[in-house]
Amino acid sequence: MKILDIVHQFNDGRTHISRGICRVRYFVGPAGTVVLLTDLGDKNDGQSVTNAVEVIIKSLLDQGYIISPATFIEHYERSDWASDSFDKVTLAPHAEWEKLSRSRVMEMIGDEDGELSDRSATNPRIVSQADRLLFRHDPFIGSRYPESNEVTKRRLEIIENMISKTSVDALVQSGSGEQELQRLLKTDLSIFGEAYAKPDDEYICFSEFPLADGFVDFVVFTGRSRMDIILIEVKGAEFNLLNANHYKAFNHKITEAAGQISQRLGIIFRDLNSFRKEAHAIRRRAESGERPYNAFLGPRSKLGVDPDKDINIRCVVVGGRTQNDLEESIKRQDYEAHTTPPVRVESWDTWLRRLQRI
Structure with a gap:
């Protein structure tokens, strides 16, 4: 069962300025609490999920969005949803990755296939949330850099x-x-x-x-x-x-x-x-x-x-x-x-x- 589906803002890990965003989905399924961290590609104006995964997980726990223990899965969407990549992330004490198949992820979140084929780039609610955060970071994002x-x-x-x-x-x-x-x-x-x-x-x-x-x-x-x-x-x-x-x-x-x-x-x-x-x-x-x-x-x-x-x-x-x-x-x-x-x-x-x- 899906409990949470939001666009989460995280710091860059160096200056602690809010700069990156990703999609976070929180499921309670056969494998317990499973958190899907989806990279938003061009919508993300900060570090990739891979590079910022430790910061993302810490911020989710610190802000109370997720209660430990939980399994975190890094997710990258491709043009063909069947080609998406999934990696289980373990902090021990530093991040380690274990590749997972789509079918295995489906088992872990409770066979909610529709969730894995729901493209973030075409989900109006996710796009709207992402844009609000991006414009907060930079009101002129996407505009041409001012010329002299x-x-x-x-x-x-x-x-x-x-x-x-x-x-x-x-x-x-x-x-x-x-x-x-x-x-x-x-x-x-x-x-x-x-x-x-x-x-x-x-x-x-x-x-x-x-x-x-x-x-x-x-x-x-x-x-x-x-x-x-x-x-x-x-x-x-x-x-x-x-x-x-x-x-x-x-x-x-x-x-x-x-x-x-x-x-x-x-x-x-x-x-x-x-x-x-x-x-x-x-x-x-x-x-x-x-x-x-x-x-x-x-x-x-x-x-x-x-x-x-x-x-x-x-x-x-x-x-x-x-x-x-x-x-x-x-x-x-x-x-x-x-x-x-x-x-x-x-x-x-x-x-x-x-x-x-x-």
Whole structure:
């Protein structure tokens, strides 16, 4: 027979601050008093039942919830209740564990099978009790850790001046040319950070960036440890990505843009070390407040990159309209796999799918 079923709060055993919680069920059955100590997983903001078992047992006895003698069983719930683990805990004088089968535990508590299949995570009463205790520990538990005021301020500035996805899509739908699309995109370079930055919010974007004997339309610096440099060439939306003939080749504007990037990178790779040093020098200037090549800083503009490590260079060409998504996807993947360095081709339709903004 079940006598008690509560969420119990216990101290961490070192500072004696209430920090952990577990589910406690108290049965009187054929084996006498049996106490099931169920770990609450993500709901437990303190030590696991295993690590805190001596503290838990002592607190239950001290507070009078349990009267000795009693048998204590450590219980961990799994996604499949038949896979739950059970261990008898004996304090002699320190905790010792003895594995028990589910059937043996059922015998000890009086064959109450429904009790062992009752998931704590889906029991409204247990969840409610756990949440009350967690919010008492920390009123903002589960909330994102507050970011610095500087990051928040920059994030709000970016949002205030952000161009909408709808405005870009309107130009694409009307078949706008390269210059018209670039004119809009240059007013808010955060759109490229949103599309390519990893980690999110850690980026510096540029426009009209010098590369070898020419310029690249847009560039994104991002990454951790090794800096990722994404080179982006933008073409218009007044043509289909693939030609309509039986060859189904990319439109010549796409291949020309890809060829220009590849040619310039060929020059860069002959002295990649010098390009790496120059790129990091530009990064440092942008981070210090200068605006080389229309530098646009993301919310977390101090990139966590190592200037002495190799850089990763990626190339993207965006242009044209999608007519057959599957056919074009195969063509784009094949093209990227067979260009050196690899060039990723995107239509405006596929590129717009990257954006989270409205």
